[in-house]
Amino acid sequence: MNAPHIDVEQVEAANTAFYEALEQGDFETVSEFWLTPSDLGIDESFHDPADAGVVSCVHPGWPVLTGRGEVLRSYALIMANTDYIQFFLTDVHVSVTGDTALVTCTENILSGGPAPEGGDELGPLVGQLVVATNAFRRTPAGWKLWSHHASPVLAETEDEEGEDTPA
Protein backbone atom coordinates (compact mmCIF):
# COMPACT_ATOMS: atom_id res chain seq x y z
CA MET A 1 0.00 0.00 0.00
CA ASN A 2 1.21 3.49 -0.82
CA ALA A 3 1.37 6.50 1.46
CA PRO A 4 -2.09 8.05 1.86
CA HIS A 5 -1.34 11.18 -0.20
CA ILE A 6 -0.01 9.05 -3.07
CA ASP A 7 -3.21 6.97 -3.01
CA VAL A 8 -5.30 10.14 -3.21
CA GLU A 9 -3.25 11.49 -6.13
CA GLN A 10 -3.56 8.20 -8.02
CA VAL A 11 -7.31 7.96 -7.43
CA GLU A 12 -7.84 11.55 -8.54
CA ALA A 13 -5.77 10.91 -11.66
CA ALA A 14 -7.81 7.77 -12.47
CA ASN A 15 -11.06 9.69 -11.96
CA THR A 16 -9.91 12.50 -14.27
CA ALA A 17 -8.67 10.07 -16.91
CA PHE A 18 -12.01 8.22 -16.88
CA TYR A 19 -13.90 11.45 -17.69
CA GLU A 20 -11.34 12.36 -20.37
CA ALA A 21 -11.95 8.99 -22.04
CA LEU A 22 -15.70 9.76 -22.01
CA GLU A 23 -15.07 13.19 -23.54
CA GLN A 24 -13.02 11.59 -26.30
CA GLY A 25 -15.63 8.91 -26.94
CA ASP A 26 -12.88 6.36 -26.31
CA PHE A 27 -14.97 3.27 -25.58
CA GLU A 28 -11.96 0.98 -25.18
CA THR A 29 -10.38 3.10 -22.45
CA VAL A 30 -13.74 3.54 -20.73
CA SER A 31 -14.13 -0.26 -20.75
CA GLU A 32 -10.65 -0.75 -19.29
CA PHE A 33 -11.47 1.55 -16.39
CA TRP A 34 -14.35 -0.70 -15.28
CA LEU A 35 -13.34 -3.39 -12.80
CA THR A 36 -13.49 -7.07 -13.70
CA PRO A 37 -13.56 -9.82 -11.05
CA SER A 38 -10.38 -11.19 -12.61
CA ASP A 39 -8.64 -7.87 -11.75
CA LEU A 40 -9.15 -9.01 -8.15
CA GLY A 41 -7.78 -12.51 -8.82
CA ILE A 42 -11.27 -14.05 -8.80
CA ASP A 43 -11.91 -17.04 -11.02
CA GLU A 44 -14.98 -15.97 -13.00
CA SER A 45 -15.88 -19.54 -14.00
CA PHE A 46 -17.22 -20.23 -10.49
CA HIS A 47 -20.28 -18.62 -8.95
CA ASP A 48 -19.26 -16.20 -6.19
CA PRO A 49 -22.10 -15.66 -3.70
CA ALA A 50 -20.59 -12.29 -2.68
CA ASP A 51 -20.51 -11.02 -6.29
CA ALA A 52 -17.10 -9.54 -5.45
CA GLY A 53 -16.03 -6.97 -8.03
CA VAL A 54 -19.40 -6.96 -9.81
CA VAL A 55 -19.88 -3.42 -11.12
CA SER A 56 -22.92 -1.16 -11.04
CA CYS A 57 -23.75 2.13 -12.70
CA VAL A 58 -26.50 4.75 -12.49
CA HIS A 59 -26.61 7.46 -15.15
CA PRO A 60 -28.61 10.63 -14.30
CA GLY A 61 -32.29 9.68 -14.14
CA TRP A 62 -31.65 6.04 -15.03
CA PRO A 63 -32.34 2.84 -13.11
CA VAL A 64 -29.41 0.76 -11.80
CA LEU A 65 -27.33 -1.17 -14.32
CA THR A 66 -25.49 -4.21 -12.92
CA GLY A 67 -22.58 -6.15 -14.39
CA ARG A 68 -20.08 -5.23 -17.11
CA GLY A 69 -22.42 -6.24 -19.94
CA GLU A 70 -25.21 -3.82 -19.03
CA VAL A 71 -22.83 -1.07 -17.97
CA LEU A 72 -20.66 -1.10 -21.08
CA ARG A 73 -23.69 -1.38 -23.37
CA SER A 74 -25.05 1.81 -21.76
CA TYR A 75 -21.84 3.69 -22.57
CA ALA A 76 -21.98 2.46 -26.16
CA LEU A 77 -25.57 3.77 -26.39
CA ILE A 78 -24.71 7.12 -24.82
CA MET A 79 -21.69 7.57 -27.08
CA ALA A 80 -23.81 6.75 -30.14
CA ASN A 81 -26.24 9.52 -29.17
CA THR A 82 -23.68 12.12 -28.12
CA ASP A 83 -21.59 14.02 -30.62
CA TYR A 84 -19.99 16.30 -28.07
CA ILE A 85 -19.58 16.07 -24.32
CA GLN A 86 -17.37 17.92 -21.90
CA PHE A 87 -17.08 17.49 -18.12
CA PHE A 88 -15.88 20.34 -15.93
CA LEU A 89 -15.24 18.61 -12.61
CA THR A 90 -15.53 20.65 -9.42
CA ASP A 91 -15.77 19.85 -5.69
CA VAL A 92 -13.69 16.69 -6.14
CA HIS A 93 -13.34 14.85 -2.82
CA VAL A 94 -11.46 11.58 -2.30
CA SER A 95 -11.75 9.21 0.67
CA VAL A 96 -9.43 6.20 0.57
CA THR A 97 -9.95 3.37 3.08
CA GLY A 98 -7.74 0.34 2.55
CA ASP A 99 -8.14 -0.86 -1.04
CA THR A 100 -11.32 1.09 -1.79
CA ALA A 101 -11.67 4.75 -2.70
CA LEU A 102 -14.78 6.88 -2.95
CA VAL A 103 -14.69 9.97 -5.14
CA THR A 104 -17.49 12.51 -5.05
CA CYS A 105 -17.56 15.33 -7.58
CA THR A 106 -19.78 17.76 -9.41
CA GLU A 107 -19.90 17.07 -13.15
CA ASN A 108 -20.66 20.35 -14.90
CA ILE A 109 -21.64 18.82 -18.25
CA LEU A 110 -21.89 20.50 -21.62
CA SER A 111 -23.14 18.12 -24.30
CA GLY A 112 -24.59 18.06 -27.78
CA GLY A 113 -26.42 15.31 -29.61
CA PRO A 114 -26.49 14.56 -33.32
CA ALA A 115 -28.34 17.06 -35.50
CA PRO A 116 -32.04 16.26 -35.90
CA GLU A 117 -33.09 14.56 -39.15
CA GLY A 118 -29.53 13.58 -39.94
CA GLY A 119 -28.41 17.10 -40.87
CA ASP A 120 -24.79 18.16 -40.95
CA GLU A 121 -24.71 20.42 -37.93
CA LEU A 122 -24.30 19.56 -34.29
CA GLY A 123 -27.46 19.30 -32.19
CA PRO A 124 -28.12 22.02 -29.63
CA LEU A 125 -25.69 22.18 -26.69
CA VAL A 126 -27.21 21.34 -23.32
CA GLY A 127 -25.77 22.14 -19.89
CA GLN A 128 -26.41 19.79 -16.97
CA LEU A 129 -25.54 19.99 -13.29
CA VAL A 130 -24.83 16.47 -12.08
CA VAL A 131 -23.21 15.03 -8.95
CA ALA A 132 -21.43 11.69 -8.92
CA THR A 133 -20.15 9.14 -6.41
CA ASN A 134 -17.48 6.90 -7.93
CA ALA A 135 -16.17 3.84 -6.08
CA PHE A 136 -12.71 2.71 -7.16
CA ARG A 137 -10.92 -0.49 -6.20
CA ARG A 138 -7.14 -0.92 -6.01
CA THR A 139 -5.90 -3.58 -8.48
CA PRO A 140 -2.47 -4.61 -9.79
CA ALA A 141 -3.40 -2.66 -12.96
CA GLY A 142 -4.26 0.51 -11.05
CA TRP A 143 -7.48 1.92 -9.58
CA LYS A 144 -10.57 0.58 -11.37
CA LEU A 145 -14.22 1.66 -11.22
CA TRP A 146 -16.45 -0.59 -9.13
CA SER A 147 -19.44 1.74 -9.15
CA HIS A 148 -20.57 5.04 -10.69
CA HIS A 149 -23.73 6.78 -9.52
CA ALA A 150 -24.59 10.12 -11.12
CA SER A 151 -27.70 12.22 -10.54
CA PRO A 152 -29.13 15.58 -11.54
CA VAL A 153 -29.00 18.38 -8.98
CA LEU A 154 -32.55 19.71 -8.71
CA ALA A 155 -32.58 21.38 -5.28
CA GLU A 156 -31.23 24.80 -4.46
CA THR A 157 -27.69 24.72 -3.18
CA GLU A 158 -27.42 28.29 -1.91
CA ASP A 159 -29.42 27.94 1.27
CA GLU A 160 -29.04 24.51 2.82
CA GLU A 161 -31.05 25.58 5.82
CA GLY A 162 -34.10 26.52 3.77
CA GLU A 163 -37.47 24.83 3.87
CA ASP A 164 -37.14 23.14 0.48
CA THR A 165 -35.95 19.76 1.61
CA PRO A 166 -37.00 16.99 -0.75
CA ALA A 167 -37.07 13.66 1.05
Place this chain on the structure above:
Amino acid sequence: MNAPHIDVEQVEAANTAFYEALEQGDFETVSEFWLTPSDLGIDESFHDPADAGVVSCVHPGWPVLTGRGEVLRSYALIMANTDYIQFFLTDVHVSVTGDTALVTCTENILSGGPAPEGGDELGPLVGQLVVATNAFRRTPAGWKLWSHHASPVLAETEDEEGEDTPA
Protein backbone atom coordinates in the same frame (compact mmCIF):
# COMPACT_ATOMS: atom_id res chain seq x y z
CA MET B 1 -13.55 -12.49 7.55
CA ASN B 2 -16.80 -14.46 7.28
CA ALA B 3 -17.87 -16.80 4.52
CA PRO B 4 -19.09 -14.81 1.50
CA HIS B 5 -22.75 -15.70 1.92
CA ILE B 6 -22.66 -14.66 5.60
CA ASP B 7 -21.18 -11.29 4.58
CA VAL B 8 -23.96 -10.78 2.05
CA GLU B 9 -26.64 -11.65 4.63
CA GLN B 10 -25.15 -9.25 7.17
CA VAL B 11 -24.85 -6.42 4.67
CA GLU B 12 -28.43 -6.91 3.49
CA ALA B 13 -29.62 -6.92 7.10
CA ALA B 14 -27.72 -3.70 7.83
CA ASN B 15 -29.17 -2.08 4.71
CA THR B 16 -32.73 -3.08 5.69
CA ALA B 17 -32.25 -1.93 9.28
CA PHE B 18 -30.98 1.45 8.10
CA TYR B 19 -34.17 2.08 6.08
CA GLU B 20 -36.32 0.85 8.99
CA ALA B 21 -34.65 3.42 11.24
CA LEU B 22 -35.49 6.10 8.66
CA GLU B 23 -39.11 4.93 8.53
CA GLN B 24 -39.32 5.14 12.31
CA GLY B 25 -37.73 8.59 12.38
CA ASP B 26 -35.12 7.12 14.71
CA PHE B 27 -32.36 9.70 14.38
CA GLU B 28 -30.08 8.02 16.92
CA THR B 29 -30.05 4.69 15.08
CA VAL B 30 -29.61 6.44 11.73
CA SER B 31 -26.60 8.26 13.22
CA GLU B 32 -25.11 5.02 14.51
CA PHE B 33 -25.28 3.47 11.05
CA TRP B 34 -23.03 6.17 9.63
CA LEU B 35 -19.32 5.33 9.75
CA THR B 36 -16.92 7.31 11.91
CA PRO B 37 -13.15 7.27 11.32
CA SER B 38 -12.78 5.95 14.88
CA ASP B 39 -14.81 2.86 13.83
CA LEU B 40 -11.79 2.12 11.63
CA GLY B 41 -9.30 2.69 14.44
CA ILE B 42 -8.29 6.09 13.06
CA ASP B 43 -7.26 8.78 15.51
CA GLU B 44 -9.47 11.70 14.52
CA SER B 45 -7.27 14.27 16.24
CA PHE B 46 -4.72 14.05 13.40
CA HIS B 47 -5.31 15.19 9.84
CA ASP B 48 -5.54 12.17 7.52
CA PRO B 49 -4.67 13.15 3.94
CA ALA B 50 -6.67 10.15 2.64
CA ASP B 51 -9.83 11.20 4.54
CA ALA B 52 -10.30 7.49 5.35
CA GLY B 53 -13.80 6.76 6.53
CA VAL B 54 -15.10 10.26 5.73
CA VAL B 55 -18.74 9.82 4.75
CA SER B 56 -20.70 11.35 1.88
CA CYS B 57 -24.39 11.44 1.04
CA VAL B 58 -26.54 12.50 -1.90
CA HIS B 59 -30.31 12.72 -1.40
CA PRO B 60 -32.47 12.67 -4.56
CA GLY B 61 -31.89 15.93 -6.44
CA TRP B 62 -29.45 17.26 -3.84
CA PRO B 63 -25.78 18.24 -4.12
CA VAL B 64 -23.15 16.13 -2.32
CA LEU B 65 -22.95 16.35 1.47
CA THR B 66 -19.55 15.45 2.97
CA GLY B 67 -18.68 14.52 6.56
CA ARG B 68 -20.85 13.38 9.46
CA GLY B 69 -21.88 16.92 10.41
CA GLU B 70 -23.46 17.79 7.06
CA VAL B 71 -24.89 14.31 6.53
CA LEU B 72 -26.56 13.97 9.93
CA ARG B 73 -27.89 17.54 9.78
CA SER B 74 -29.59 16.64 6.47
CA TYR B 75 -31.37 13.69 8.09
CA ALA B 76 -32.52 15.89 10.96
CA LEU B 77 -33.94 18.36 8.40
CA ILE B 78 -35.65 15.64 6.36
CA MET B 79 -37.15 14.05 9.46
CA ALA B 80 -38.44 17.45 10.62
CA ASN B 81 -40.24 17.87 7.30
CA THR B 82 -41.55 14.31 6.94
CA ASP B 83 -44.42 13.01 9.03
CA TYR B 84 -44.62 9.66 7.25
CA ILE B 85 -42.17 7.75 5.08
CA GLN B 86 -42.07 4.16 3.95
CA PHE B 87 -39.48 2.41 1.77
CA PHE B 88 -40.39 -0.66 -0.26
CA LEU B 89 -36.98 -1.97 -1.31
CA THR B 90 -36.75 -3.97 -4.52
CA ASP B 91 -33.92 -5.12 -6.82
CA VAL B 92 -31.50 -5.33 -3.88
CA HIS B 93 -28.04 -6.34 -5.09
CA VAL B 94 -24.99 -6.80 -2.86
CA SER B 95 -21.35 -6.95 -3.96
CA VAL B 96 -18.83 -7.58 -1.18
CA THR B 97 -15.12 -7.15 -1.91
CA GLY B 98 -12.85 -7.50 1.11
CA ASP B 99 -14.03 -5.11 3.81
CA THR B 100 -16.25 -3.00 1.56
CA ALA B 101 -19.75 -3.76 0.33
CA LEU B 102 -21.81 -2.00 -2.29
CA VAL B 103 -25.59 -2.32 -2.15
CA THR B 104 -27.75 -1.12 -5.00
CA CYS B 105 -31.52 -1.06 -4.61
CA THR B 106 -34.69 0.58 -5.78
CA GLU B 107 -36.38 2.63 -3.05
CA ASN B 108 -40.11 2.71 -3.79
CA ILE B 109 -40.92 5.59 -1.44
CA LEU B 110 -44.29 6.64 -0.08
CA SER B 111 -44.06 9.77 2.05
CA GLY B 112 -46.16 12.52 3.53
CA GLY B 113 -45.14 15.90 4.90
CA PRO B 114 -46.77 17.94 7.64
CA ALA B 115 -50.16 19.42 6.86
CA PRO B 116 -49.96 22.84 5.20
CA GLU B 117 -50.59 25.87 7.42
CA GLY B 118 -50.00 23.84 10.56
CA GLY B 119 -53.31 21.94 10.35
CA ASP B 120 -53.97 18.70 12.14
CA GLU B 121 -54.06 16.31 9.21
CA LEU B 122 -51.19 14.63 7.39
CA GLY B 123 -49.96 16.32 4.22
CA PRO B 124 -50.68 14.60 0.90
CA LEU B 125 -48.89 11.26 0.31
CA VAL B 126 -46.35 11.30 -2.47
CA GLY B 127 -44.84 8.30 -4.29
CA GLN B 128 -41.28 8.45 -5.57
CA LEU B 129 -39.18 6.04 -7.60
CA VAL B 130 -35.60 6.34 -6.42
CA VAL B 131 -32.47 4.21 -6.91
CA ALA B 132 -29.64 4.09 -4.39
CA THR B 133 -26.04 2.97 -4.17
CA ASN B 134 -24.97 2.39 -0.57
CA ALA B 135 -21.32 1.72 0.32
CA PHE B 136 -20.82 -0.12 3.61
CA ARG B 137 -17.57 -0.71 5.47
CA ARG B 138 -16.86 -3.65 7.78
CA THR B 139 -16.10 -2.51 11.36
CA PRO B 140 -15.83 -4.26 14.73
CA ALA B 141 -19.34 -2.88 15.44
CA GLY B 142 -20.83 -4.28 12.23
CA TRP B 143 -21.28 -2.92 8.70
CA LYS B 144 -21.47 0.88 8.65
CA LEU B 145 -22.50 3.32 5.91
CA TRP B 146 -19.61 5.07 4.20
CA SER B 147 -21.69 6.57 1.37
CA HIS B 148 -25.31 6.83 0.28
CA HIS B 149 -26.24 8.15 -3.17
CA ALA B 150 -29.92 8.23 -4.10
CA SER B 151 -31.46 9.63 -7.26
CA PRO B 152 -34.84 9.90 -8.95
CA VAL B 153 -35.56 7.53 -11.83
CA LEU B 154 -36.72 9.70 -14.72
CA ALA B 155 -36.04 7.52 -17.76
CA GLU B 156 -38.20 4.68 -18.97
CA THR B 157 -37.16 1.31 -17.65
CA GLU B 158 -39.27 -0.90 -19.90
CA ASP B 159 -37.25 -0.67 -23.05
CA GLU B 160 -33.56 -0.31 -22.36
CA GLU B 161 -32.79 -0.58 -26.04
CA GLY B 162 -34.93 2.43 -26.94
CA GLU B 163 -33.66 5.70 -28.33
CA ASP B 164 -34.37 7.76 -25.22
CA THR B 165 -30.93 7.69 -23.71
CA PRO B 166 -30.26 10.71 -21.54
CA ALA B 167 -26.54 11.28 -21.26
